[in-house]
Amino acid sequence: MDSNKRPETMERITTKALADAFIDEQIAAVRAQVGDKKVLLALSGGVDSSVVAALLIKAIGKQLVCVHVNHGLMRKGESENVIEVFRNQLDANLVYVDATDRFLDLLAGVSDPESKRKIIGAEFIKVFDEEAAKLDGISFLAQGTIYPDILESIKQAEGKKAVKSHHNVGGLPEDMAMELVEPIKLLFKDEVRVVGEALGLPHAMVYRQPFPGPGLGVRCLGAITRDRLHALREADAILREEFDLNGLAEKVWQYFIAVPDMKSVGVKDDSRYEGWPAIIRAVNTTDAMTATIEEIPYAVLHKITARITNEVEGINRVLFDLTPKPTGTIEWE
Numbered sequence: 346m347d348s349n350k351r352p353e354t355m356e357r358i359t360t361k362a363l364a365d366a367f368i369d370e371q372i373a374a375v376r377a378q379v380g381d382k383k384v385l386l387a388l389s390g391g392v393d394s395s396v397v398a399a400l401l402i403k404a405i406g407k408q409l410v411c412v413h414v415n416h417g418l419m420r421k422g423e424s425e426n427v428i429e430v431f432r433n434q435l436d437a438n439l440v441y442v443d444a445t446d447r448f449l450d451l452l453a454g455v456s457d458p459e460s461k462r463k464i465i466g467a468e469f470i471k472v473f474d475e476e477a478a479k480l481d482g483i484s485f486l487a488q489g490t491i492y493p494d495i496l497e498s499i500k501q502a503e504g505k506k507a508v509k510s511h512h513n514v515g516g517l518p519e520d521m522a523m524e525l526v527e528p529i530k531l532l533f534k535d536e537v538r539v540v541g542e543a544l545g546l547p548h549a550m551v552y553r554q555p556f557p558g559p560g561l562g563v564r565c566l567g568a569i570t571r572d573r574l575h576a577l578r579e580a581d582a583i584l585r586e587e588f589d590l591n592g593l594a595e596k597v598w599q600y601f602i603a604v605p606d607m608k609s610v611g612v613k614d615d616s617r618y619e620g621w622p623a624i625i626r627a628v629n630t631t632d633a634m635t636a637t638i639e640e641i642p643y644a645v646l647h648k649i650t651a652r653i654t655n656e657v658e659g660i661n662r663v664l665f666d667l668t669p670k671p672t673g674t675i676e677w678e
């Protein structure tokens with residue numbers, strides 16, 4: 346039987362009881378596969394790798410070594426949250442690497458989006474490899490592959506063209522001589538979330554909106570600078586906070602800020618104030634291939650605008666992107 350094919354008889358995991366049964370099954374399978382050997386996992390903080398981590402912690406405890414690489418392009422509070430949940434709450438074996446300077450130094454002056462993606466992806470693998478080399482006796486590599494990833498790679502093998510190189514920062518070199526552990530590879534995203542909740546992961550982590558592997562790197566448009574990246578991160582945190590407060594986080598599939606590399610003239614405290622615009626993107630979609638624009642109440646938009654322009658150094662305007670996909674892609678780069 347092809348282990349990468351979901352059996353037609355496999356029931357869709359929609360309830361806690363079904364998730365618990367799946368978890369028990371996978372714990373037994375992982376223990377049988379791994380024995381007393383060590384397993385390495387790149388833990389990005391995304392839904393898939395977080396669920397794999399929680400599952401493996403249940404199955405093999407400290408035999409799992411999680412490595413979280415902070416590439417400096419995470420959203421506000423995200424790496425801290427990974428440390429809080431996995432190290433402090435789940436007592437995981439977690440290696441935290443702050444590689445911010447390495448990534449930002451390499452990205453300095455690079456404005457082409459695909460070059461930025463390639464640099465981030467390649468450097469991620471390098472940092473992860475270096476960390477892996479420091480560890481002794483690792484025999485297995487765990488991955489948060491899910492069923493749509495398998496279906497997507499079949500499509501790619503059939504020669505369909507991609508619009509952007511969507512490599513996940515987590516894609517690892519093929520020459521890593523380790524056997525794979527992929528406990529959720531036959532699950533769809535909705536099932537992964539049900540399993541994540543059954544494992545006791547925080548709701549916000551399990552229902553986290555999609556976040557691209559290259560992170561804020563493809564939202565700090567053009568050549569990334571530290572000051573503009575900082576402004577973007579702060580503005581994005583305000584947007585997320587206000588969406589949460591106003592019940593929009595559940596209604597909108599993906600929402601974020603992009604900050605272009607241009608300034609306009611504004612006024613603050615009676616003086617000329619040149620600043621960047623913060624662009625709000627808030628879209629709904631089912632498969633990310635097409636997307637529509639969600640109507641956001643004006644009162645919420647006014648509040649977000651007031652907060653961003655008052656609280657974030659360097660931003661003097663807030664814009665709302667009304668473009669569906671097509672013609673705009675979801676991300677600006």
Ligand code: XMP
Pocket residue numbers: 462508509510511512513514555556557558559599633670673674675676677678
């Ligand atoms: P686009 O911009 O192509 O995005 O309409 C569709 C979805 O994919 C996400 N995205 C990425 N995810 N690496 C990723 O892992 C990438 O380089 C990347 N680029 C876009 C995007 O956030 C949206 O959910």
